[in-house]
Amino acid sequence: MTPPQILISEVGPRDGLQSVQATMPTADKLRWIDALVAAGLREIEVGSFVPARLLPQMADVAEVVRHALTYPGITVMALAPNLRGAEAALAAGVHKVTLPVSASAAHSLANVRKTREAMVEEVRAVARLRDAQAPGSMLVEVGLSTAFGCSLQGEVPEDDVIWLAGLCAEAGADEVGLSDTSGMANPAQVRRLFTRLRAELGAKAGAAHMHNTRGLGLANCLAAYDVGVRTFDASLGGLGGCPYAPGASGNVVTEDLVFMFEAMGITTGVDLKRLMAARAPLQAGLPGEPVYGMTPEAGLPKGWVQR
Ligand code: ZN
Numbered sequence: 001m002t003p004p005q006i007l008i009s010e011v012g013p014r015d016g017l018q019s020v021q022a023t024m025p026t027a028d029k030l031r032w033i034d035a036l037v038a039a040g041l042r043e044i045e046v047g048s049f050v051p052a053r054l055l056p057q058m059a060d061v062a063e064v065v066r067h068a069l070t071y072p073g074i075t076v077m078a079l080a081p082n083l084r085g086a087e088a089a090l091a092a093g094v095h096k097v098t099l100p101v102s103a104s105a106a107h108s109l110a111n112v113r114k115t116r117e118a119m120v121e122e123v124r125a126v127a128r129l130r131d132a133q134a135p136g137s138m139l140v141e142v143g144l145s146t147a148f149g150c151s152l153q154g155e156v157p158e159d160d161v162i163w164l165a166g167l168c169a170e171a172g173a174d175e176v177g178l179s180d181t182s183g184m185a186n187p188a189q190v191r192r193l194f195t196r197l198r199a200e201l202g203a204k205a206g207a208a209h210m211h212n213t214r215g216l217g218l219a220n221c222l223a224a225y226d227v228g229v230r231t232f233d234a235s236l237g238g239l240g241g242c243p244y245a246p247g248a249s250g251n252v253v254t255e256d257l258v259f260m261f262e263a264m265g266i267t268t269g270v271d272l273k274r275l276m277a278a279r280a281p282l283q284a285g286l287p288g289e290p291v292y293g294m295t296p297e298a299g300l301p302k303g304w305v306q307r
Contacts, residue, residue: 002307004269006261007043007231008254009207010036012282013064014045014079015251016239017057020289026060028285030067035278036236037071040270041254044068045077045098045233049085065092077141081112086126089138096139099123100179101168103161104150107181111145120167127172141175142168143209147193149184158189162196169204177206177231180220183213183241183250187223195227207231210252211241212292217252218260225266232257237279237291249292255279259295262306272306 013033017024024032036044046068047061061078068076077096080086089097101119102108108116127140146153147161165176178193190208198205208224208231210217221232234254235241241250258270276296283291 002267004042005230005267006225008041008257008268008270009043009045009077009231009233010041010236010254011045011209011233011251012036012235012237012239012254014048014058014077015233015241016235016237018048018055019240019250020057020286022286022289023057023059024285026063028281029060029064032278032281032285033064033068035274035281037074039274039278040268041275042073042269043075043077043096043231045079048079048081049088049092049097050079050081062088062092065089065094069093080126082122083125083129086140087129090130090133094138096141097126098141098143099126099173100145101142101164102146102150103144103164104146104153104156106153107146107150110152116164117167120164120171123168123173124171131172139174140172141177141206142173143177143179143207144168145179145181147178147185148180148189149182151182151184158193158196161193162200165197166200169201173204175204175206176201177209177233179209179233180211183211183216185210185220186216187219190220190223191227194224194229198228205229207233209233212238212249212252213241217249218256221252221257222260225261234258236275237282237293237296239282239286239289239291253293253295255293255295259300265307267307272300272304 048058052059078094210220234257235251238249238253
């Protein structure tokens, strides 16, 4: 395979599993992550450092991280909603921690019960903690949620998003990405905002985290690619991502995203056949849970060869 030109960051074991009712047994999680690694994914968000009473699905996160750290060359990511979670993530040895910071003032209060400015201070505290305890170790990534619109507040001013991204970078975030948490983005908006983000942050401009709630997930990823974004979050089987529209997936489906880019000649490093095979351990661990994906349903086109 040709060296990958883009990075697909698999968020299913975190974003996916935290959005479903059932709890996937640890052994199944590990088998699923093994299959994701075997498919060639190089960055995987394996869980969330949150109290088990809030999210029992993530009670085993430290064990899952320990397992994931045994793979050579894999960036092991985890989400932490606050300093305490980031402290646990650092102790567990994750390579990269993601802190969710809401671009929408209303979503911030509802989701983390903090103002946006208070969350920026949380980012600063996490970066300081890392620098004090293990400088040069865990990267601190901010995912700016509701960056393209908010189901509570409606429109989120683009100036707010860029202002907040600048504050997070200044507070010590190594990367700041944009998330379409409620699936409201469109390609023109994605182009505008990522262009501004890259102008504002340079190399600290991070991933596109797109949802497919209204069917625009792939179009939005392509729009982000066109303006220079090279890291894309996606979830196997489109698991999770709080879908609002019945029958629509939440997160962009990893299989469809890999198919699109590979078909265009943009290499991902991910073997599509093995990726589709990774659906089996996912479904074994979450029986009855719907999985999405047009490519797995239709199958690969006749004569498909992955370069
Ligand atoms: Zn998501």
